[in-house]
Amino acid sequence: MEHQSLVKKACDYIFSHQEQVKRGNYPDFHLAAPYGWINDPNGFCYALGKYHIFYQHYPYDAKWGPMHWGHATSADLIHWDHQKVALAPSEPYDKDGCFSGSAIEFDDKLYLIYTGHVWLKEPGNDDAIREVQCLAVSEDGINFKKLGVIIEPPSNIMHFRDPKVFREEDHFALVLGARIPKDDGFDEAQVLKYTSTDLKTWHLQGPILKAPAHEAFMYECPDTFPLDGKQVIALSPMGLKPYGIERNNPSINSYAISDNKDLFDAKDLTEIDSGHDFYASQTMQSPDGRRIMLAWLTMWKLPFASYDDAWCGMLTLPRELSLKDGKLIQKPISEVTSLFKKERNFGRIDLENATFSLKKEFKPCKINFSVNLQEATAETLGLSVDEALTLYFDRQHQELTLLRREKGSFSPRSIKVNLNKPLEVEIFLDKSSIEVFVNGGEHTFTSTYYSGKRDDLYLFAHNGQASFDEVKVTNLKKVLKKKRLTLD
Ligand code: FRU
Secondary structure, eight states: OOHHHHHHHHHHHHHHHGGGSOOSSOOSSSOBOSSEEEEEEEEEEEETTEEEEEEEEETTSSSOOSBEEEEEEESSSSSEEEEEEEEOOOSTTTTTBEEEEEEEEETTEEEEEEEEEEESSSTTOTTSEEEEEEEEEESSSSSOEEEEEEEOOOTTOOOEEEEEEEEETTEEEEEEEEEEOOTTSOOEEEEEEEEESSSSSOEEEEEEEEOOTTSOSEEEEEEEEEETTEEEEEEEEESOOOBTTBOOSSSOOEEEEESSTTOOOGGGOEESOOSSOOEEEEEEEOTTSOEEEEEESSOTTSOOTTGGGTEEOBBOOOEEEEEETTEEEEEEOGGGGGGEEEEEEEEEEEEEEEEEEEESSOOOEEEEEEEOTTTOOOSEEEEEETTTEEEEEETTTTEEEEEEEETTEEEEEEEEOOTTSOEEEEEEEOSSEEEEEETTTTEEEEEEOOSSOOOOEEEEEEEEEEEEEEEEEEEEOOTTTTOOOOOO
């Protein structure tokens, strides 16, 4: 079938099935598909007068399948409107999936650069694939026409995907992830850079990052951008093993900083987020010059909890990036204030072997507090979302941990904290996800949660005393809960 007919088929399917989505865990203010599956954010940009986010999408079921590009637009990055599916697999070069990629405005048109994926043997056999980079264009920002293949892989490379396009001096550039086969059987991950003057003809410049031997075998979704006088690369390495309290997710999202935009050192790679579910981040520059990032708020290789709910996967809140003392700082974008409803200010709460309930009924909300850790004597102190999640400081290990309860078991993620400064926490709590910003965005925890009661929200100090300062709970608007795809 022709591309436009396949797009129409996908939209009609979503339109006629979206009321079947079970709303129990469906996010109130994080973007999820109106029906079906989401993974990576794609084509995050400001173009033709509005913000666009596209995403890896299977519109026919709540599971991964032949990838389409879903699409939503917004004036403020918070209130999103679902748009028509932008890309559907339709051509010999992308017949098994329009994989991840990016977008750029040029000559008053919106261009998408994405990976065309083909299984050469049976579907799912990663040892026999073909991946090429493809171009599509739109004049209205909604209807896309495919323009064909623009970059073929170098001979011997099969895994070759996720182009991120950007402007550089007087030309365009893009980076993508490549898996280079090695004789010893452990392939080497590389980020390759290409340049172009017209988005159609591209020249390979070479690798800007190579994995050390026997470390990562593939870098998915690379993205590179200038930030506060340095150059940052963010990517999702495959093949890394857990290392102490780091890299404990099946899939990891890391960044490195360099003085040279064309050369990064894999030894500098640091995890971006310390929670359970943060992958395939992508950034864009807003018209006022901010660097804004979001990511897939779900994780490969784990059971997908909302699988049976006719939706699966969502995106994080957009975060503004900056650098401080050689580290990446992530803050919720200032536009999040448009979500705020009633605020309750509790001031200071002193607890000794006690709990204090902030809310007895689940409502999407933002929670703020700070604790002077040196003064607190409690063995553990923190905040619990009923039986589902606990964020706690553990004095013995000097760690802050987000503990997720999982049907009869539990899963911790931790960071080391400095006792010499107050611990400041800002939390965005949605139906089935939490985003925690620690000490003004020096660390973040981003996680989904699906099991356990979640009504009561309470502070606690266990085996000792703790004072929680500036405790505030702000109710948040359910801006995305009722959004549906409309057809014209
Ligand atoms: C990352 C990823 C990408 C690929 C896409 C396919 O999550 O595996 O490398 O383009 O998802 O959906």
